Amino acid sequence: MPRTLIEPQFPIERLSILDSEGNLDASLEPKLSPAELQRLYRGMLLGRRLDERMLRLQRQGRIGTFAPIKGQEASQIGSVCTLEERDWLVPSFREAASMLWRGWPIEKLLAFYAGRLEGGQPGPEQRDLPVTIPVATQLPHAVGIAYGIQYRDEDSVVMVYFGDGATSEGDFHEAANFAGVWHGPVIFLCQNNQWAISVPLKKQTNSRTIAQKAAAYGFPGIQVDGNDVLGVYAACREAVDRARAGDGPTLIECVTYRLAMHTTADDPTKYRAEEEVKAWEQKDPLTRFRAYLEGKQLYDASVEAQVDEEIARAVERFESTPAPDPLGMFDHAYAELPAHLAAQRAELAARLQESTQGDPADATAPASPPMRGQRTTTRLDGLIPDVGRA
Amino acid sequence: MAKLNMVKALNLALLEEMERDPDIVIIGEDVGVDGGVFRVTEGLHRRFGGRRVIDSPLAEAGIIGASVGMALYGLKPVSEIQFSGFAFQCFHQIENHAARYRQRSQGRFHCQMVMRMPYGGGVRALEHHSESEEQFYAHIPGLKMVIPSGPRTARGLLVAALRDPDPVVFFEHKGLYHASKEEVPDETEALPIGRAEIVQEGRGLTLIAYGAMLRVAVEVAETLQLEDGIGVEVLDLLTISPLDRETLTASVSKTGRAVIVHEAPRSFGPGAEIAASIAEGAFLRLEAPIRRVTAYDVPFPGFAREKGNVPDAARVLAAARETLAY
Numbered sequence: 263m264p265r266t267l268i269e270p271q272f273p274i275e276r277l278s279i280l281d282s283e284g285n286l287d288a289s290l291e292p293k294l295s296p297a298e299l300q301r302l303y304r305g306m307l308l309g310r311r312l313d314e315r316m317l318r319l320q321r322q323g324r325i326g327t328f329a330p331i332k333g334q335e336a337s338q339i340g341s342v343c344t345l346e347e348r349d350w351l352v353p354s355f356r357e358a359a360s361m362l363w364r365g366w367p368i369e370k371l372l373a374f375y376a377g378r379l380e381g382g383q384p385g386p387e388q389r390d391l392p393v394t395i396p397v398a399t400q401l402p403h404a405v406g407i408a409y410g411i412q413y414r415d416e417d418s419v420v421m422v423y424f425g426d427g428a429t430s431e432g433d434f435h436e437a438a439n440f441a442g443v444w445h446g447p448v449i450f451l452c453q454n455n456q457w458a459i460s461v462p463l464k465k466q467t468n469s470r471t472i473a474q475k476a477a478a479y480g481f482p483g484i485q486v487d488g489n490d491v492l493g494v495y496a497a498c499r500e501a502v503d504r505a506r507a508g509d510g511p512t513l514i515e516c517v518t519y520r521l522a523m524h525t526t527a528d529d530p531t532k533y534r535a536e537e538e539v540k541a542w543e544q545k546d547p548l549t550r551f552r553a554y555l556e557g558k559q560l561y562d563a564s565v566e567a568q569v570d571e572e573i574a575r576a577v578e579r580f581e582s583t584p585a586p587d588p589l590g591m592f593d594h595a596y597a598e599l600p601a602h603l604a605a606q607r608a609e610l611a612a613r614l615q616e617s618t619q620g621d622p623a624d625a626t627a628p629a630s631p632p633m634r635g636q637r638t639t640t641r642l643d644g645l646i647p648d649v650g651r652a
Numbered sequence: 653m654a655k656l657n658m659v660k661a662l663n664l665a666l667l668e669e670m671e672r673d674p675d676i677v678i679i680g681e682d683v684g685v686d687g688g689v690f691r692v693t694e695g696l697h698r699r700f701g702g703r704r705v706i707d708s709p710l711a712e713a714g715i716i717g718a719s720v721g722m723a724l725y726g727l728k729p730v731s732e733i734q735f736s737g738f739a740f741q742c743f744h745q746i747e748n749h750a751a752r753y754r755q756r757s758q759g760r761f762h763c764q765m766v767m768r769m770p771y772g773g774g775v776r777a778l779e780h781h782s783e784s785e786e787q788f789y790a791h792i793p794g795l796k797m798v799i800p801s802g803p804r805t806a807r808g809l810l811v812a813a814l815r816d817p818d819p820v821v822f823f824e825h826k827g828l829y830h831a832s833k834e835e836v837p838d839e840t841e842a843l844p845i846g847r848a849e850i851v852q853e854g855r856g857l858t859l860i861a862y863g864a865m866l867r868v869a870v871e872v873a874e875t876l877q878l879e880d881g882i883g884v885e886v887l888d889l890l891t892i893s894p895l896d897r898e899t900l901t902a903s904v905s906k907t908g909r910a911v912i913v914h915e916a917p918r919s920f921g922p923g924a925e926i927a928a929s930i931a932e933g934a935f936l937r938l939e940a941p942i943r944r945v946t947a948y949d950v951p952f953p954g955f956a957r958e959k960g961n962v963p964d965a966a967r968v969l970a971a972a973r974e975t976l977a978y
Contacts (some may be wrong), residue, residue: 284801383758391724392757396748402714403749406721407727413677413703413727436714443709594755595794597762600846600894 275475275499278487282545284553292496296560302491303555306335306548308569309359312368313522315573316358316375318524324581328375329356333489333521336547337453338423339363340494341514344502345421350411351390352404352422354397356453357505360423361502364390368576369583378586379594389418398428401450402439408446408511419505421448421498427458429472437512442479447505449498450476450513455520460533476513488516489547519545588614595636655833661803662768662824665810666730668840670700673728676814679706679715680732680768689734690770690829712742716754716767720749723763728814730867733758736823737780743788750819751794763819766810771799772825772864773947773962781826783952784863784915785789787922789821790893796845797892799823801866803834805890808843817844825864848896850903854883857976858903860926861913862889865963870915872968882976890923900926908939909975913963918946940978943956943971 264561279290294302313332319325331338338359345351351364358371365388374381374393386431404422411418428434429452441448451474456463469475476483488495494516501512519542523530555561560568592599592607599607656664670676678684683705687694690795697705708715712733719729733739739746746767754762773782789797796818801804806824813820851866852873857866861869864890885903887898904910910930912923917956923944930942946962 379758381753382756384760386760388760391761394749396744399717399744399748402717402745403721403724405714406718406723407725408721409718410725410727413722433713433717436709436711437717439709439711440714440718548737594757594759596754602894602897 264285267367270477271480274477274483276471276473276485276491278490279492279496280490280550280554281487282489283551283634284557286554290492290496291500292492294495294557299555299560300562302339302495302546303551303561303571304565305343305359305363306491306551307565308339308362308572309335310548311569312358312362312371312573315577316326316372317522317526319372319577320375325372325375326377327526329525330354330520330522331546332357333519333542334453334516335359336491336494336551337451337488337516337518340491341421341449341451341498343424343495344498345419347389348418349389349502350404350407350418350420352400352407352420353391353393354400354423354425354428355393355395356425357393357423361390364388366390368573369429369580372577373583374579376580379590380586386390388389396434396436398424398431400424401428402440404425404448404450405437405444405446408441408448409444409640412444414448417445417447417506419502421449421502423451423453425458426452426454426456426463426466426472427461428452430466437644438475438479438511441511442481447508448511449501450504450511451489451498452513452515452587453517453518454515457520457524457530457534458526459524460530462534471515473513473515476511479511481511481513483513483515485515485517486594488518489545489550491551493545518547521546602610613615653835653837654724654816656803656807656836657830657833658800658803658806658824659694659829661693661807661834661836662810663696664836665807665814666693666696667699669814670696670704673814674809675726675728676730677706677710677722677727678730678732679702679713679719679722681708681710681734683707683732688732690824690826692768692824693732702814705892712738713745716742716745716750717766720745720763723750723765723819724753724761728764730766730814731767733767733769735781736769736785737783739767739769739785743747745783746789746795746819746821747792751792751952754818755794761952762817764817766813766816766820768824770826770829772827773952774864774953775826776958778825779952779954782955782958784947785918786821786892786914787822787916789877790895790925794818796820796894797823797888797916798845799825799863799892800828800890801861801863801888802828802832804836805843805849805888807836808841809845809890811840812842812845815842815948820845823863827864831867843890846891846894846896848890848899850899851886851888852884854885855907856882856884857909857911857972858885858900858907859911859913859968859972860887860900862892863915865876865913867917868965868968869965871965872972873902875965875969876937876976880973880976886970889922889926895925895929897929897933900930904930905934905937908937909978911940911945911968911971911975913945914966915947915962917949918944921946940975943975945971
């Protein structure tokens, strides 16, 4: 018997349209209207500015720990913008820009990171899952939703986000395998940001790419420059169209970089070199895209002030929200309150009534005490449980 | 009225609810063409097709994780885990997600899903095929945990579980599948989840059991009536969580004595919560310490040694007599 070569079912491609030097491959340039291009920039900018604002809010003790997105704005906006309202978004915990694009109010995200359950509530018609914290566990949910879409013959698709670290988890394998077998309308969007807290990609996998993992499950995978919003858009447009047409899943690996810390409780100077960060700062997705817009006379500097104003107003709304009622913890444990929980609720209600302090605002005191200076903050933050790992 | 064994009774519940509600789908290993390794889903693939009765890849986290997604979408999956001993490979999906989506999304999403799992010992099976793990699920807020004791309660509780808007872990004792036939009503009957049944009334002692241990409890009650002339109240728990504390407390308030029987290991098992609930609700009526007859706190010892571990009538009888003599 001869030894023969089995041709790969799906060769792995890499896509880059607008590189960090501003070179554009015009043959691949997506056909987006000026308004659409401006909207993409605005979405990325909003993500970046909110991130910066949240970091200050966290350092001041006005919200708790969160996972900054800095550096990943193109991966998020370039992908989420290809979804229709009827499509499903399944985030992990580092997709603030994508969630904002989908209409999550800024104050709701702030509430989430201030430890309020209300921050996890999607709108009544919104087909977005709330933040999922355990790494990769949201991937099978996306596949189940895709099954539902097939079952009811809908033409929606599901986009599920995860990081490079998540591809080491069993749930990644199980979800991708189910998706391959079921041929469902799901887009696996990996933001390969090179670091899972302190573990670099080379310690995470010996695969040359993450994209190639798709081949094992029988669907296409593509690697794209994740800091190139046009490249991400083009790859996702193709994958979304394919999924909607009934042609199954795609794995998209966005090669990007986490410019900030894993979460506000993390100090990346412990494990990665400043030069590496500096090199990636040169590939900043916003700088590159802004230059592209300027070249087309589409950049309007007033957008910066508009975005800051939008954030400032939302922070005001967030901080003027009344303290949540502690009894709310019982509201959505079950569809109907079982007897033992009704008794426990009554116990808490009585305690709140009796309490001399009696001020439910206690329950919403700052998630961490107000602090000044990063060193102190880092040390104190170490005491606060981490929100995730990748 | 038809006389059915527990396998047929469960199959009937699935069939009639799937006829009624097109959102119900079944997913699991070998549940389709093969009809399940215990034949609980026999014939359903033929009746409803592969889109509704899904032979899944061999992956527990995938099964429960995808079921969570289906439920978030609006389907009502019935997920079969082939043996409860394998459910630790999907435990995170149950604890982290199925049980929590209602709260995490503040009511925007919820997981109406039933997770069926054969459990229990005394069936001469290997490790991971003989354990009782109900305590893990009973401890999880947001979940319900149900264990029928025979064909009638299996059918009635599975119908109720399929209609329940909250996620239900549904344990089926392997030893009961073919153990007996019972009259099952022609009309679809949903038994209330969260309600224990008093199987027989008595004033001398309350015997609390569920699943396969109910038969042991009934046998012991008969012996005590016959040999000691003592009327024993036998309580079939049926739902482990939420626990029917009202019925427990009322019964022990009347009898003053309680013996709890379960197959799960003793420490931190359901018996601990049951005993604490009785102590809280009926302390002044107690005439004797609450006793637990359970498996010992050892890993599954292999079926050659199982007889000494799973509670039997002799052990329960001895505990009951000691409690009565206290």
